[in-house]
Amino acid sequence: MVDFARVQKELQECSRDIERSGIKVIPKNEATLARLIGTIPGPVGTPYEGGTFQIDIALPDAYPFEPPKMQFTTKVWHPNISSQSGAICLDILKDQWSPALTLKTALLSVQALLSAPQPDDPQDAVVAQQYLKDYQTFVGTARYWTETFAKKSSLGIGEKVQKLVEMGFPEAQARSTLEAVGGDENLALEKLCSG
Amino acid sequence: MSKRVLCKFFAHGACLKGEHCEFSHDWKASPNNICTFYLKGACAFGSRCRYEHVKASRAQSFGSSSSTNSQPSLVIDSASLVLPARTLASGVSLAPLSLSELSASSSPFLPPSKPAWNGSLDGDYDDDEGSVGETRNTRPEDRAICSFAAAGNCPRGEKCPHIHGDICPSCGKHCLHPYRHLEREEHMKICEEKRKQLEALKCSQEIECSVCLERVLSKPTVAERKFGILSECDHPFCISCIRNWRSSSPTSGMDVNSALRACPICRKLSYFVIPSVIWYKSKEEKQEIVDSYKARLRSIDCKHFDFGNGNCPFGTSCFYKHAYRDGRLEEVALRHIGNEDGQTVIATNIRLSDFLADLHIR
Numbered sequence: 001m002v003d004f005a006r007v008q009k010e011l012q013e014c015s016r017d018i019e020r021s022g023i024k025v026i027p028k029n030e031a032t033l034a035r036l037i038g039t040i041p042g043p044v045g046t047p048y049e050g051g052t053f054q055i056d057i058a059l060p061d062a063y064p065f066e067p068p069k070m071q072f073t074t075k076v077w078h079p080n081i082s083s084q085s086g087a088i089c090l091d092i093l094k095d096q097w098s099p100a101l102t103l104k105t106a107l108l109s110v111q112a113l114l115s116a117p118q119p120d121d122p123q124d125a126v127v128a129q130q131y132l133k134d135y136q137t138f139v140g141t142a143r144y145w146t147e148t149f150a151k152k153s154s155l156g157i158g159e160k161v162q163k164l165v166e167m168g169f170p171e172a173q174a175r176s177t178l179e180a181v182g183g184d185e186n187l188a189l190e191k192l193c194s195g
Numbered sequence: 196m197s198k199r200v201l202c203k204f205f206a207h208g209a210c211l212k213g214e215h216c217e218f219s220h221d222w223k224a225s226p227n228n229i230c231t232f233y234l235k236g237a238c239a240f241g242s243r244c245r246y247e248h249v250k251a252s253r254a255q256s257f258g259s260s261s262s263t264n265s266q267p268s269l270v271i272d273s274a275s276l277v278l279p280a281r282t283l284a285s286g287v288s289l290a291p292l293s294l295s296e297l298s299a300s301s302s303p304f305l306p307p308s309k310p311a312w313n314g315s316l317d318g319d320y321d322d323d324e325g326s327v328g329e330t331r332n333t334r335p336e337d338r339a340i341c342s343f344a345a346a347g348n349c350p351r352g353e354k355c356p357h358i359h360g361d362i363c364p365s366c367g368k369h370c371l372h373p374y375r376h377l378e379r380e381e382h383m384k385i386c387e388e389k390r391k392q393l394e395a396l397k398c399s400q401e402i403e404c405s406v407c408l409e410r411v412l413s414k415p416t417v418a419e420r421k422f423g424i425l426s427e428c429d430h431p432f433c434i435s436c437i438r439n440w441r442s443s444s445p446t447s448g449m450d451v452n453s454a455l456r457a458c459p460i461c462r463k464l465s466y467f468v469i470p471s472v473i474w475y476k477s478k479e480e481k482q483e484i485v486d487s488y489k490a491r492l493r494s495i496d497c498k499h500f501d502f503g504n505g506n507c508p509f510g511t512s513c514f515y516k517h518a519y520r521d522g523r524l525e526e527v528a529l530r531h532i533g534n535e536d537g538q539t540v541i542a543t544n545i546r547l548s549d550f551l552a553d554l555h556i557r
Contacts, residue, residue: 009408064406065443094448099406099460100430164459 002063007033007103015105024108025057034059038070038107047142048076051150055110055182057103058195067097068106072189077138077145079119079128088113089123101175124165131191150175151185201226222520237339242431336374345370364388392473399474405460406436411474424484425465434470441468467514491515500525 011033014025027091036057042048053076059067069111070093072086080089092101122128131138163185164174169192181187202218202352204210206226214220230246232238238248298417341357347368349359349550361371365386371379396412399422404411411433412420423437441455449455456464469488475481497515499507503525507513509526517525531539 003407006406006408043500062443063442095454097449098454098459099436099464183472 002034002059002061002139004033004066007059010102010104013102017104021108023104025103025107028056032151034189036103037073038103040107040111041091041113042146043111046115047139048078048114048146048150051146053090053114054187055107064099064101067093068102070106071109075085075145076114077127077142079117079122079131081127082124083127083139084124086185087123089118089121113147126188153192160188200224211339220379228269239342243295266298336372339373340370340372344368358497373523395476395480398476399472402431402474404431404433404436406432406440409433412472421470421472422472424475424481425463426456426464426467426469426485429466429481430460431474432459434468437468476487 004108011025011027014021014023018024023034024039026039027033028037036059038057040053040055040056041054051074053072053074056073056159058069060066060069065082070088072081072088074086075083076086077083081087088110089107089111092098094107100178117131119128119131139145160178161175164172164178167189174188174192177191178185178188181191196337197404200218201222201224202210202216202220202224204212205216205218205220210216210218210220228247230238230240230244230248232240233244233246233248238244238246242248244477269381276375325512335358338358340360341349341355342349342358344357345368349355349369358373360369361373362369363371363383363386365383371382400410400412402411402422403409405416411422411431414420414433416434419433419435421434422433423434423436425432434448440459443455445451452464458465469485471484471488473484475484493513493516497507497513497517499505499509500513500515500517503519507515519525533539
């Protein structure tokens with residue numbers, strides 16, 4: 001059984017410190033605390049600067065004695081993050097997990113991973129190859145992906161709804177879905193398509 | 196010999212021990228009604244005491260009558276037998292007694308050699324109503340101190356006929372007997388220890404476990420309100436959290452020896468966890484907790500060893516007692532073997548088959 005008392009505490013602690021760390025953790029839905037969405041800002045001075053990255057968090061039953069399962073939902077171009085699935089290659093999310101770590105510290109580590117790629121221990125071989133062989137192209141691609149997938153679109157909610165309506169979704173449904181996912185049009189589209 | 200003294204409970208028709216009672220259930224047996232506190236010279240009840248405040252001669256005759264069985268330890272025996280009964284009988288009303296009086300009563304009443312009735316004492320020197328004149332005859336160390344003052348507040352204040360004890364620096368009560376030095380020291384020692392423990396407990400209240408993020412001593416069940424002390428580092432956890440972590444099955448590829456045995460915070464390896472209700476502040480305090488825990492375990496028979504019938508996986512490192520049924524302790528001669536790389540290792544379970552395995556028979 002997940003220790004929800006602890007998760008609750010972690011969420012409070014995280015929201016208290018949101019101004020400084022920029023790291024946000026919110027429950028995916030009201031029903032359970034076992035599924036969460038984490039948000040981290042791209043570190044300054046990296047190709048990820050300015051982006052906001054969403055991470056899907058699933059807490060295993062044995063949490064905090066087992067690491068939380070984390071996966072990027074925002075597409076990222078990084079040697080240690082799968083460009084396809086968003087899977088993260090980070091030791092503390094696997095065999096180096098410790099129950100003294102929290103969701104916030106884990107997300108901080110993920111953020112640190114963005115600014116310090118480890119191409120020798122890659123998750124995505126293609127990205128790692130590019131990082132090692134052609135660093136300039138890597139930086140360019142990473143920045144482009146950040147611009148495309150991780151930047152909050154400057155469009156207002158009305159325009160986003162309009163965009164979805166143009167794609168053929170009914171307006172009421174498009175609006176409610178957009179609100180449910182916090183205004184992210186990519187996520188809303190995904191959700192609308194899946195069901 | 197204890198059969199000679201009439202059982203108090205039997206006398207009231209309420210002895211639960213029946214035939215197994217160590218006291219006499221014969222109405223002809225003489226009841227023991229001598230106030231042991233009076234013998235020590237410190238009965239707080241004075242003339243209202245329901246036990247006899249008798250003088251030396253009778254008390255001694257009681258002592259000698261019981262020593263007709265010619266056992267050297269008799270006097271102490273009868274004392275220890277009488278005392279618990281006395282405290283039992285007056286258990287509740289004894290409450291206002293000071294610590295010093297209690298400690299006086301718990302020491303065996305050995306000698307009527309230094310008794311309260313040494314002088315020409317006629318009446319109850321300890322009488323409640325103005326028997327101050329008589330007390331002049333007793334030595335000051337034989338006089339009891341006022342138990343009300345010792346408990347915190349004497350309603351009679353200055354007019355109290357009893358000596359008011361000196362203030363104990365630790366507990367702030369008038370409970371130090373001005374003339375009994377041994378008792379003073381004893382009390383101050385106990386008091387100081389109590390104060391330290393209370394302080395430690397106070398500090399421990401604030402400490403949080405970094406796994407459940409709760410205050411350890413505020414956990415819902417009593418069993419959980421314990422710290423788990425790691426042998427090699429000083430990070431606090433609650434006992435249930437740290438035990439859970441160390442025993443969690445390494446499903447996600449976590450290594451038992453490098454990850455699970457390590458402190459969740461500093462990752463220093465510890466080989467055992469010690470439960471404790473208070474947290475420590477210094478290395479010495481920690482050592483004390485560890486030592487007392489180990490000493491406690493050493494008195495318990497190891498269930499794996501099973502009096503020599505079983506096999507304990509912890510061998511000589513086991514914290515529990517390895518003793519055979521006859522009380523003999525297990526003797527282990529450790530065999531040290533020089534390893535290939537020059538280090539000395541301790542050999543366990545040497546079997547002939549281990550050597551035969553390498554033997555190539557042609």
